[in-house]
Amino acid sequence: MRILNPLKSILLSLLVVLFMASPALAVDPKEILKDPALEARAREVGRELRCLVCQNQSIDDSDADLARDLRVLVRDRIVAGDSNEDVIAYVVSRYGDFVLLNPPFKLKTYVLWFGPAVFIIFGIFVLVMFYRRSPAPGADGSGKPAALSDAEKQKLARLLDEDQG
Amino acid sequence: MKRLIFILPLAAFLLIGTYLLIGLGLDPHKLPNMLEGKPGPAFSLPGLEGRDDKGFSNTDLIGSVSLVNVFGSWCVACRVEHPYLMQLKKTNAVPVHGIDWREPDRQAGPTWLQRHGDPYTLIGDDPNSRAAIAFGVTGAPETFVVDKQGIIRYKHIGPITDEVWSGTLKPLIDHLKGEGG
Known part of the structure; x- marks a missing residue:
């Protein structure tokens, strides 16, 4: 008979006990x-x-x-x-x-049974609404970021100047 | 519409929170009385040793307003309630019948009643909970108010105290006594 090392035999006996429970x-x-x-x-x-x-x-x-x-x-x-x-x-x-x-499953317990499904549907609805409403890049359909306005261009130039100065 | 997205979850949270808060205050051991308004269950129990009654069955409940009190010698709260039942017996207000529930042996119930007094008109011995389950009993003491037709009208969970008697049971019993039949 081959002798198992102690760690192996302990693990094996644990496994056996677990399956007996x-x-x-x-x-x-x-x-x-x-x-x-x-x-x-x-x-x-x-x-x-x-x-x-x-x-x-x-x-x-x-x-x-x-x-x-x-x-x-x-x-x-x-x-x-x-x-x-x-x-x-x-x-x-x-x-x-x-x-x-x-x-x-009856009238008094409908909330209990349908509740989780209602919450999931509501959650998906909120997510969809949220993503549809946030202005994404290329909201004008060009696929590129929207062009900067004049005021934004001026602000950017000023910030860049400060950085270099 | 944009606001709704923020208001709806808050409203849902508040609604659920309110229900859960109410739920915290409820006692899960207070089950609804399934038998209220229905005829008492059919049962037939043998009597206790040392008492001359033949036992206690559902037919004994017909004819007069009565209380059915579930007790046991092992039950501490019943011991608390007991002096009040003795006092009630003296006033002759209403017959109180007993269901002696889950005694460890045939002697335990009679011994307990000898020591503390016997307030009951009829007593049935219910060692294996048949009558107690038929009444939907979950613990002792529980007391049922039964009308003249043998219909269960009310269930009180826990000991009968002066407050319970004068506030709830007595008014109901007086009302039921006034009913025809």
């Missing part, structure tokens, strides 16, 4: 359904639902008691024959849209 879920082994297909659906639903205690985690990620009870409720409803949408609709009917980690 998986997201830490709060789902308790006791909660997991026996049927892997149903459990996968429960995970799908759980990822969508906000833990209402910690608020920036999904119920799958949260250790809060209420999140645990919601996970169990999701599983019970799925086993009872509810579709994913039915389960989510039930939870929304109790807690409102806030419980969804992805905001729904």
Whole structure:
């Protein structure tokens, strides 16, 4: 067996550890359904639902008691024959849209969804207006810088004189 | 037109800034009451040990104006609220039903009530949050005002204090008692 130099072996083991890491879920082994297909659906639903205690985690990620009870409720409803949408609709009917980690697309949230596009279009509009309005070299169409006026010629001559003097 | 280019971004900034400023002052834990104006959810909970009631279910809410108070022996704010509920019981103002939420074991709730007094007319034991989730509860204490038809009319988040009672709950309860049905 070839022996790796120490730096290489450290880097290699770091790489191995990185690939072994998986997201830490709060789902308790006791909660997991026996049927892997149903459990996968429960995970799908759980990822969508906000833990209402910690608020920036999904119920799958949260250790809060209420999140645990919601996970169990999701599983019970799925086993009872509810579709994913039915389960989510039930939870929304109790807690409102806030419980969804992805905001729904509806009249109240149009600003949220269209806002960024509107800002980009507005930004492009402002840029276009700005460049179209600034007098560019050759604004007279000749392609050359505009000729100096008499006053400008005099001023230039004076400055050059001063420089030499 | 040239001025507009300078005024529009400023106006947009002020508008967004105002909304964000308002947003800073909002409490994300105060969720809208999804059940307001709707019949209370169907639930049926077993009673607590040591009390002679058979439990607590949604049908018990029909017939009189009542409060449904979500509490737990683990909940510090409930302990703060508790003396006020005891005082309310003495005045006979309104029946207060309890949902004993997420007790660690069957004894915790009864022990807590023995020590601090029992202000509740009916109590249901809700160890796995079924009724609490059905009511859209996120924390304890929360109190629901239910009218004679069993329709939820108001939700109060946090302990009931004298201010909450005389400023909000009592006027609403008096109004609901005057309603027919």
